[in-house]
Amino acid sequence: MRYNKLDLNLLVALDALLTECNISRAGERVHLSQPAMSNALSRLRxxxxxxxxxxxxxxxxxxxxxxxxREAVRDVLVRIETSVxxxxxxxxxxxxxxxxxxVSDYSMEVLIPHVLAIADAMGSRAKLHLRPQSSNPARDLERGEADLLLIPGEWCSAEHPSRVLFDDELVCVVWSGSRHAQQGISIDSYATAGHVAMQPIEINEPAFEQWIQAGVGAPRDVRAAATSFAVLPFLVVGSELIATMHARLARLVEPALPIKRMAVPFPLPPIHQAMQWHKYRNLDPGLVWLRDLMIAAAQRM
Structure with a gap:
């Protein structure tokens, strides 16, 4: 099919070329040989x-x-995929x-097990490809690389629909044998303590890092940084270090570790965990089912 003398089949090749910036990988992406992709690039040029x-x-x-x-071609192809x-x-x-x-590691731990349990109980054969968060989730959504984002509410793009699934709060987690567990945590002891923290790779620091700095009046003294919230409780065991993390996740691991949950000694806003999807896929029956599944899992959780 042609439009204004352009073979529309070339749009798929163009999208692959502009995404991969490599003829061989672009060919693999759309199942074309390297000579065929080189010919497509020549025609596009x-x-x-x-x-x-x-x-x-x-x-x-x-x-x-x-x-x-690049973005215009991806937008056209997403529209075609959605409509046709x-x-x-x-x-x-x-x-x-x-x-x-x-999905963040936090949602992977606290929400996704409920999602899979409900899907299995209903006999679902749908497959979920769970991928880590990226530095630009809105771009991944717009380029069709993600069907659904599970992200903090403040990360949601204003360009696409979203829904908050559940709320959480931040708590301190310490070793049960530490002085913090025995004496409590004040703003001063929090400010002078060593900390373990989650610091993602190639992603902006979580919004709550700014909230914590505002509450303490200075950056935390981070002695160890990990890329996963789930490991933070393990890292404080046997030390005077403090982990600041989501209460839901802390409650999950607390029975298995000698740790204690304690209140953060200054006020912090609640954490809103949301899902977001592409505006062109708002009525996609499969995504409607998936969004309902997420809502049911959040309610069960």
């Missing part, structure tokens, strides 16, 4: 009158025209569909 991809050292980079085209490829009905008991979810 001829149509747009632009190189689109140019060699820089050992790599290829997008030209300014390609940068402009989406089935009008969805039965989770008779499907081979795989949903791509971007």
């Amino acid at each position: 001829n149509y747009f009158g632009d190189d689109l991809l140019v060699p820089v050292g050992r790599h290829m980079e997008r030209t300014p025209r390609a940068e402009v085209l 490829a989406t089935q009008p009905e969805f039965d989770s008991r008779d499907t081979d569909r795989t949903f791509k979810l971007f």
